[in-house]
Amino acid sequence: MEIRWLEDFIVLARERHFSRAADAQNVTQPTFSRRIKLLEEEMGTTLINRQTLPLSLTPAGEEFLALCEQITERVRLTRDRLQSIATDEARRILLAAPQSLVSNFLPGWLDQHALTPAISPYLRATSWLIGDYLHGLERGECDLALLYWPRGRIALDLEMSELKYLSLGEERLVPVSAPDAEGRPRFSLPGARRQPQPLIAFHPRGLMAAALEAHLGRQPGPVYLTTLNESVQATNIRELVVQGYGLGWLPRRSVITPMANGELVRAGDERWDVPLDLRLYARKDSRHPGLPGLWQQLEATYSNA
Template identity: 90%
Template sequence: MEIRWLEDFIVLARERHFSRAADAQNVTQPTFSRRIKLLEEEMGTTLINRQTLPLSLTPAGEEFLALCEQITERVRLTRDRLQSIAADEARRILLAAPQSLLSNVVPGWLERHDLAHCVSPYLRATSWLIGDYLHGLERGECDLALCYWPRGRIALDLDVSELTFLTLGEEQLVPVSAPDGTGRPRFALPGTRRQPQPLIAFHPRGLMAAALEAHLHRQPEPVYLTTLNESVQATNIRELVTQGYGLGWIPQRSVRTAMQNGELVRAGDARWDVPLDIRLYARRDSRHPGLPGLWQQLEGANDLGS
């Protein structure tokens, strides 16, 4: 049974005439009559008294009419609601960001700027490398990309000429280790040639790894590390470091609580910290209708906190 059959029956009950009802439904009379006949066969009873002029409904038809009106009204209301939801989704701005930013920065940032109603985190992007974020913007897969960005020069070849960005705040990668029995780091920088320190590292093709490498090269004192594991996500690195497998550089916001409660400790002093900016990227030629107003609202809003 099709919804249009129910709509046909409602119109026939109103018009009490097959030809006028067929015209109202924009179909031929034979087609309309066939639909009504199929409807009666489906219900297993006669719904129209064809012996009267004008046509009338049988008692079963009267009962069925009430049901048709209820069903079609619910379908109409549901259709309107779904269209409204689809329109809202089309207007929503998709924000791609690594998991550490989604967990420690994005919720408060959305709340401060009252953006939760129009900006949605794009969860497929949590394991992307930096190039994936830029390509996601180019493909229109996401509308915004919130990324860490080193303050110094890095070796990655990234083309951002088609993008614009806002610097929303600052962050730093801090070296951390699980503590030993005395509360000191189990693994500490800089290590030695004979005893390099085990490193839980970022993915070698990622921006974080490039930023760390560039920072270490700028230090006058060499560092000796041996990589045990590589990961895109800072949360995975933190987990392995917490379990005592090695040291790792992690965004400070992601380890602040663990350091306060002594679960993690610094593996080196501040000279080993890697300064980062937190940037929000968008395409210069984005056609999303909500982006210009959002961009204007956020300009100059360096308010992510420390």
């Protein structure tokens, strides 16, 4: 049984005439009559008294009419609600960010600025590299990109001329290790030439790896590391470090709890910390209707911070 059959029956009950009802439904009379007949066969009883002029409903038809009106009204309300949801979703601004920012920064930031109704995290982006975020903005796959950004000088082969950004705050990459039985780091910096420290590293084509490499290059002495594993996501690095496979640099926000409960300890003092900015990027020519107002709001907030 199709919804349009129920709608046909409601129109026929109102018009009490097959030809006028068929016209109202924009179908030929034979097609309309066939659909009413199929409806009666489906229900297993006669719904229309065809012997009267104008047509009338049988007692079963009167009962069935009430049901048709209830069902079609529920369908109409549901359709309207679904269209409203689709419209709201189309208006929402998609924000792409690394998994560690989605977990440890974004929820509080959205609440702080009352942006939860307007912005949705684009979860497909949590394992992207820096180039993927820029391409995602260019393609319109996402509207905003929230990224860690190196504070020191770093060579980046990236085309950024079509982008604008706001600085939302600061972060640091902190070197951490699992503790030994005495609570000291199992692996510590700077290591030794004959005993390099095992490193659980960020992906070599990622921005974090480039920031760390530049920072280590500015240190006065050498550091001795051997890479055991590389990952895009800080969560994966943290898991391997907690299990004692090596040391790793992780965003400070992501290790506050593991360090507080003793799962992780520092693998080096603060000179090994890598300073980062938190930057929110958008395209200058973004066509999302809600983005200009949001950007203006955030710009006013952070320019006065």
